Structures are given as C-alpha cells and as structure tokens.
Amino acid sequence: MASAANPSLESTHFVCGYDCGLYIEIQRLDHKDTIMLEKPMEKGKRLPSDIPSVDELLKSPYGNKWLATYPRKTVLRSIREVLGQRRRDILNGLTPELSLDAISPEVEMVLRLHSTYKLKPLINATGVIIHTNLGRAILSEKAIENINILACSYSNLEYELKEGKRGKRYSHIKDILKEISGAEDALIVNNNAAAILLCLNTFAKDKEVIVSRGELVEIGGSFRIPEVMRSSGAILREIGTTNKTHLYDYENALSGNTALLLKVHQSNYAVTGFTEDVGLAELVRLAREYKIPLMFDLGSGCMIDLQRYGIYGEPTVQDIIKAGADIVTFSGDKLLGGPQAGIILGRERLIQKIQKNPLLRAVRIDKLTLAGLEATFMQYLDEEKAIKEIPTLRMLTQSIDVIKRRARKIYNSLKELSNQASIEILKDISYAGGGSLPEAKLLTYVVSIKPHGISVNELEKRLRQGEPPVVARIKANALLIDTRTVQDKEIKELINCIRTALNM
Ligand SMILES: *Cc1c(COP(=O)(O)O)cnc(C)c1O
Numbered sequence: 410m411a412s413a414a415n416p417s418l419e420s421t422h423f424v425c426g427y428d429c430g431l432y433i434e435i436q437r438l439d440h441k442d443t444i445m446l447e448k449p450m451e452k453g454k455r456l457p458s459d460i461p462s463v464d465e466l467l468k469s470p471y472g473n474k475w476l477a478t479y480p481r482k483t484v485l486r487s488i489r490e491v492l493g494q495r496r497r498d499i500l501n502g503l504t505p506e507l508s509l510d511a512i513s514p515e516v517e518m519v520l521r522l523h524s525t526y527k528l529k530p531l532i533n534a535t536g537v538i539i540h541t542n543l544g545r546a547i548l549s550e551k552a553i554e555n556i557n558i559l560a561c562s563y564s565n566l567e568y569e570l571k572e573g574k575r576g577k578r579y580s581h582i583k584d585i586l587k588e589i590s591g592a593e594d595a596l597i598v599n600n601n602a603a604a605i606l607l608c609l610n611t612f613a614k615d616k617e618v619i620v621s622r623g624e625l626v627e628i629g630g631s632f633r634i635p636e637v638m639r640s641s642g643a644i645l646r647e648i649g650t651t652n653k654t655h656l657y658d659y660e661n662a663l664s665g666n667t668a669l670l671l672k673v674h675q676s677n678y679a680v681t682g683f684t685e686d687v688g689l690a691e692l693v694r695l696a697r698e699y700k701i702p703l704m705f706d707l708g709s710g711c712m713i714d715l716q717r718y719g720i721y722g723e724p725t726v727q728d729i730i731k732a733g734a735d736i737v738t739f740s741g742d743k744l745l746g747g748p749q750a751g752i753i754l755g756r757e758r759l760i761q762k763i764q765k766n767p768l769l770r771a772v773r774i775d776k777l778t779l780a781g782l783e784a785t786f787m788q789y790l791d792e793e794k795a796i797k798e799i800p801t802l803r804m805l806t807q808s809i810d811v812i813k814r815r816a817r818k819i820y821n822s823l824k825e826l827s828n829q830a831s832i833e834i835l836k837d838i839s840y841a842g843g844g845s846l847p848e849a850k851l852l853t854y855v856v857s858i859k860p861h862g863i864s865v866n867e868l869e870k871r872l873r874q875g876e877p878p879v880v881a882r883i884k885a886n887a888l889l890i891d892t893r894t895v896q897d898k899e900i901k902e903l904i905n906c907i908r909t910a911l912n913m
Contacts, residue, residue, distance in 0.1 A: 453504060454504065455499045455503075455504050455505065455507065456499065457496050457499050457500070459499075459507050460492055460495050460496060460499070460507055461492075461507065461509060461512065463485065463488050463489060463492065465509070466488050466492075466509065466512065466513070466516065467484070467485075467488070469509050469513075471509060471513040471516070471517075472484070472488075475487075475516070475517075475520060479520055479524055483520060483523050483524060484520065486523065487516050487519040487520040487523055488516055490519055491512060491515045491516050491519055492512070495507065495512070529877070529878075530877060531543065531877050531878040531879065531880055532877055532878070532879045532880070532895060532896075532899050532902065532903050532906070533880055533894040533895070534879055534880060534881040534882075534889075534890040534891055534892075534894065534895055534903070535839075535880055535881060535882050535891060535894060536837070536838075536839030536840065536851075536853055536855070536882070536889075536891025536893045536894050537839065537840050537841075537842035537894065538801060538804045538805055538839070538840075538841050538842055538843070538893070538894055539709075539742075539743050539744065539801065539841060539842040539843025539844075539845060540842050540843070540894075541842070541843060543880060545740075545742040545743065545749070545843060546741075546742040546743070546745070546746045546747060546748070546800070546801045547746075547800040547801070547896075548746075548747065548748060548781055548785070548800070549746065549784070549785060549788060549798050549799045549800060550798065551784040551785070551787070551788055551798065552747060552748065552780075552781040552782075552784040552785045553781070554784070555780045555781060555783065555784035556748075556777050556780045556781045556784075558780070559776055559777060559779075559780035560777055560780075564776060566578050566776045566779075578773070578774065578776070578779065579595075579596055579597060579764070579774075581779065581783060582595065582597060582779060582782060582783050582786065583595050585783065585786045585787065585790075586752070586754065586786060588790075589712060589727075589786060589789050589790070590712070590726050590727055590730055590754050591727055591730050591731060592730050592737070592754035592755055593755065593756050593757040593760070594754070594755065594756065594757040594759075594760035594761070595752065595753065595754050595760065596752075596753040596760050596763055596764060596769075597741075597750050597751065597752055597753070597774045597779070597782065598750070598751040598753065598769070598772045598773065598774055599749070599750065599751060599772045599773065599774055600740065600741075600749050600750060600751045600772075601706070601708065601710075601738055601739055601740040601741075601751040601752075602632055602637065602751070603751050603772035604738040604739075604751030604752065604753045604772075605634075605637055605641075605706055605738055605751075606637055606640060606641050606768070606772070607641075607753070607763060607766060607768055607769060607772060608704055608736055608738060608753065608763060609637070609638060609641035609642075609643040609669070609671075610641040610642055610643070610766060610768055611762055611763045611766045611768075612668050612669050612702060612704075612759070612762070613641070613642075613643035613644075613668035613669045614641065614642035614643060615642055615643075615644070616643065616644065616666050616667070616668035616669075617643075617644045617645075617646040617662075617664065617666045617667045617668060617669075618638060618643045618644065618645060618646060618667075618668060618669045618670075618671050619646045619648055619659055619662045619663070619667060619669070619670050619671065620634065620638075620645060620646070620647060620648070620671045620672075620673065621647075621648055621649045621654035621658070621672075621686060621687070622647050622648065622649050622650055622651050622654065623649060623650070623651055623652065623653075623654055623675070623686055624671075624672065624673040624674075624675060624686075625647065625673075626673055626675065634671075634673055634706075643668070643669070644666075646662050646667070648661075648662045649686075652685075653685045653686075654685070654686050654687060655685065655687065656687050656691050656692075656695065658687075659687060659692070659695055660695065663699055663701070667699075667701055668701070668702075669701065669702055669703075669704055670692060670695070670696050670701055670702070670703045670704070671704050671705075671706065672689070672692060672703065672704070672705045672706070672734075673705075673706045673708075674705070674706060674707045674708045674709070674724075675847075689705070689729065689732045689733075689734065690732060690733075693732060693733035693734065696733075696735065697733075702735040702736060702756075702759060703733070703734050703735050703736075704734070704735065704736040704737075704738070704755075705729055705734040705736070705737045705738075706738050706739075707724070707726060707729060707737055707738065707739040708739060708740065708743065708844050708845065709723065709739060709740060709743040709744040709745075709843060709844060709845035709846075710726050710737075710739025710740055710741075710743060710744060710745050710752060711723045711724070711725050711726065711744040711745075711845070712725060712726050712727065712744075712745060712789055713725065713789070713792055713795065713796065713802065715805070715806070715846075718796075718805070718806040720805065720806070720841075720846065720849050720851070721849065722846050722847075722848050722849055723744065723845055723846050723849075726739065726754065730754060730755075734755070735755050735756050735759060736753065736754070736755035736756070736759055737753070737754045737755060738751060738752065738753050738754075739751075739752050740752070740843075741778070741782055741785075742843075743801075743843040743844065743845055744801060744802075744805075744841070744843070744845050744846075745785065745801075746785060746799040746800060746801030746802055747781055747782050747785035747786075747799075748777075748778045748781040748782060748785075749778065750774055750778050750782055751772075785799065800896075804893055804894055805841060805851070807893070809852055809853070809854070812853055812854050812892050812893050813834075813854045815854075815892035815895060815897070815900065816834050816854040816855065816856050816890075816892045817834065818900055819856045819890060819892065819895075819900060819903065819904055819907075820832060820833070820834050820856050822904045823856070823858075823904065823907060823908070826908065826911055826912075828861070829860060829861055829862065829911040829912065830858050830859055830860045830861055830868075830911055831858075831859040831861070832856065832857065832858050832859075833856075833857050834854055834855070834856060834857070835854070835855050835857045835889075836852065836853070836854060836855075837853050837854070837855045837884075837889060837891065838850045838851060838852065838853060839851045839853040839891050839893045839894070851893065853891055853892070853893045854891075854892060855889040855890055855891045855892065856889070856890040856892065857887040857888070857889055857890075858887060858888045858889075858890070858907065858911075859886060859887045859888075860888070860911060865883055865886055865887060865888050866883070868888050868910055868911070869881060869883055869888055871909075871910035871913060872888075872906055872907065872910050875906045875909060875910060876906075877902060877906065879903060879906045879907070890903070890907070
C-alpha cells in the first residue's frame with residue numbers, strides 16, 4: 410500500500426529554470442536557498458548602484474506591457490525579486506547583466522510563476538483510485554453541472570419555498586438519502602472526521618465510549634480515533650486486545666457511564682491470523698439489551714454491492730443500517746465518489762439530537778458541496794448508470810480490457826523512444842485507496858518505463874514537476890504508469906509529458 414501511494418508531495422522542489430544565457434538557477438519555492446550551477450561570464454566589476462530602479466523597469470515598454478496584463482502588485486513583487494537577486498549576485502562578486510533587455514525576460518518568468526494557481530490539476534498514474542493526497546474522488550459530470558448552476562445563482566439553501574419561511578440546508582438531501590440507504594434520518598457535515606466528532610460530542614461528552622483495541626485506527630494526516638475522542642470530550646474505554654475482542658469484553662465494560670458503543674471499520678488495514686472480533690449482529694443485540702446506541706464509523710461508505718463486480722471486503726451502508734446500527738458515518742469523497750463531506754445516517758431521534766448541537770454550525774456543509782452531493786445521490790437511484798457515470802465507481806469496476814487498451818495506446822506512442830528508455834506493458838496491481846478495500850487487489854496494466862540516460866528517480870521527479878504534473882509510482886527500478894486512474898481525455902497530454910521528461 411505505502412509503496413503504491415508514495416508521491417511524497419511535501420518535498421517538492423520547484424525548478425525555476427530560467428536560463429537567460431548567464432546562469433541557471435534552481436530555487437525552492439520559499440526562495441531560501443539558491444544554488445549556482447554555472448558561473449557567469451566575467452565582464453568587469455558591477456556595483457549595486459548600476460542596477461536599474463524598479464521605476465525604470467515600470468516605465469519601460471516592458472513595464473507598460475506587464476501592467477496591462479498582470480496586477481500591479483504582482484508586477485512590483487516580481488521586479489523586486491529579480492532586482493533583489495541581482496543585488497545579491499553582485500554582493501557575492503558575480504557580474505550579472507544589468508540591461509533592461511537582460512532583466513525583463515526574467516521578470517516575465519517570475520511574473521508567470523506568480524500568476525498561475527498553486528492548486529492545480531494533475532494526472533494520477535499511481536493506480537490508487539481514492540488518493541487523499543491527490544484530492545480523492547473526481548466528480549461526475551452531473552455533480553459538476555449542478556455545482557456550476559448553484560454557484561452562480563441564489564438558491565433555496567435555507568428557505569422553504571412552499572411556506573415562504575426559513576428552512577434548513579440539511580433538508581434537501583434527506584429524502585433521497587433515506588431512500589437509497591434505508592435509514593430513518595440523515596445529516597450531512599463537512600467531512601467524516603467532523604461527523605464522528607459531532608456524534609461523540611452529542612452523545613458521549615464526559616461519558617464513556619466502548620471501542621475494541623483492534624479498531625483504534627489512525628487514518629492518516631493525524632486523524633486517530635483516540636485523539637478525536639479526546640477532542641470531543643468523550644472518554645475512551647478500550648476493550649479486548651489488538652487481535653481479539655469478545656462479546657464479554659463489551660459486556661464487562663458496560664457501566665452506568667457508558668454512552669455509546671463504537672465500531673470502526675478497519676478501513677486501511679486488515680488484521681489476519683489468530684483474530685476474532687464481535688460481529689455487528691451480536692453488538693446490535695447487546696446495544697438493544699442495554700439501551701445504548703451503537704455507532705459505526707464506516708469510513709468509506711460504499712453504497713453499491715461491489716461483490717457483483719468481483720470486489721470483496723467492503724460492507725454496504727445499506728447492509729449496516731439493515732443490521733441495526735443506530736448511527737452510521739462515512740465520507741462523501743471516498744467510495745461514494747462525491748465531494749468532501751461527512752454523512753451521518755441513523756435513527757430519527759438521534760439525528761434530531763445531533764441537529765441541536767451548536768457544534769453543527771462549525772462543521773456545516775456548504776451549498777456547493779450540497780449541490781454536488783445531491784446530484785451524486787440522484788445517480789445512485791440507477792445503479793447501472795452510477796457505475797458508468799461516477800468516476801470512482803467506473804475506475805473501480807472498469808474492465809481489464811479498457812485498462813489494457815489505454816496502456817497499449819500510451820505504449821504505441823512511446824515506442825519510438827526506445828533509445829531513451831526500455832518501455833513495456835506489464836500486469837500489476839492497483840488499489841482502491843482512501844482507506845477502503847485494503848485487501849482488494851485490482852488487476853491492472855501498467856506502462857513500465859526504465860530510462861537509459863537518467864535514473865528512474867530523476868524521471869519520476871521530472872514528471873512530477875512537469876506541466877501538468879504526472880504522479881506515478883516506482884517499482885523495481887522502473888517507473889510505472891498505471892492506466893486505471895488515467896482518464897481517457899488525459900492520454901494525449903500524458904504521452905507528451907513522458908516524451909518531454911525523457912528528452913529534457
Ligand atoms: C477516512 C476515514 C475517516 C475520516 O474521514 P474524512 O472524510 O477524511 O474526514 C474516518 N474514519 C475512517 C474509518 C476512515 O476511513
């Protein structure tokens with residue numbers, strides 16, 4: 410799993426690469442360290458006072474052109490950065506070119522850099538479908554369409570059209586969620602972590618929540634069940650051991666101060682071997698007997714029976730509700746394939762109580778997310794269509810022939826590069842990711858690239874820093890392009906990116 414999803418995005422260095430004939434400079438985005446690769450030509454001494462002023466540049470034809478295109482603030486900042494670098498160079502004993510003609514191309518480069526969005530699309534060639542670092546689910550056309558419509562219009566977000574009075578933002582999606590899931594009631598918040606926090610705070614502040622030690626999971630990005638529990642004010646009552654928890658462990662832990670039984674889906678790992686945990690049916694019986702609500706954090710929240718598509722190991726939300734869980738929480742942007750959200754389903758009486766918690770306001774869902782979610786849920790009414798139209802489900806269930814055809818297309822376009830790299834098509838495994846289906850190995854095809862002149866790490870870096878960036882994985886000294894997660898519309902661009910990276 411870790412090797413499949415290792416884009417190590419934190420350590421990104423930016424190759425500024427402005428080569429104006431004098432020197433090439435590699436800068437980190439924070440401008441902290443600058444490494445000189447080539448010494449400039451000696452052309453007589455320079456003084457800082459020889460550097461043109463900001464005003465000179467602004468008033469030049471170059472400056473006029475920049476001001477017509479970019480915000481004044483960005484122009485000023487870019488000029489100052491380039492002139493500042495000139496000053497440092499001179500103080501370091503270098504002799505940079507100081508004419509406006511020499512300086513202006515650099516300013517333009519920096520201007521362009523400061524004028525592009527920092528958050529940008531990339532090509533996911535890792536094969537990990539729900540990749541938290543890469544933005545999780547891609548939305549369906551219908552969801553995008555509805556977000557667009559709601560974004561540029563007023564709406565009945567909190568307004569009852571029938572009665573002409575104030576309404577609730579949570580009401581719009583309730584009926585469809587009830588219909589799909591079979592739950593009595595539903596509530597949507599910002600994400601699943603917020604959903605869990607809100608539920609624990611509502612039902613178990615200063616009270617005990619019983620959880621099996623085998624389920625005290627860390628999801629990544631510092632989200633750990635024990636820590637969320639502490640933040641919510643609930644008291645964690647751990648029971649059992651890592652590999653075994655019995656029904657009597659739950660029974661023995663029950664006390665007058667028990668507020669909740671919590672079950673957490675072992676989403677991103679599997680405990681195998683000498684193991685035992687208490688099944689949902691038994692827990693439901695226990696919860697009923699002691700009149701304590703049973704909450705199930707499902708994590709991914711799959712609403713389609715994937716077994717029909719040969720994928721095993723993920724219970725459906727519908728099954729969990731039917732089995733009698735009183736509260737179920739899951740993410741909107743994992744297997745569901747919608748926008749980031751936390752979905753809370755369960756007993757009407759309990760959901761009503763959550764709605765009265767003032768914390769709800771702090772974790773409330775926004776209207777664009779709601780628009781995307783409603784459209785996504787509508788698609789679930791027709792399962793056949795949902796599988797085809799919701800990208801997450803499509804990538805998960807797509808036929809191996811489609812994946813292979815995509816790999817072949819890329820391979821055929823790269824064949825001519827046999828001098829630069831050994832390229833072949835291989836069978837491999839891709840993963841669902843996002844803390845779902847940890848054991849499901851999805852057969853896939855990858856384009857394997859072993860570069861000749863450069864290291865595979867260098868190739869990986871060039872692709873990652875390219876335009877658009879391509880994130881791929883490395884295995885056995887080869888760069889693997891897993892075509893499961895590459896969109897058809899991206900193939901041409903991807904081929905160009907690989908070509909550029911190999912020919913740099
Ligand atoms: C992913 C996950 C969460 C957190 O959900 P977010 O939507 O990222 O807040 C919580 N619990 C489990 C079991 C998960 O898999």
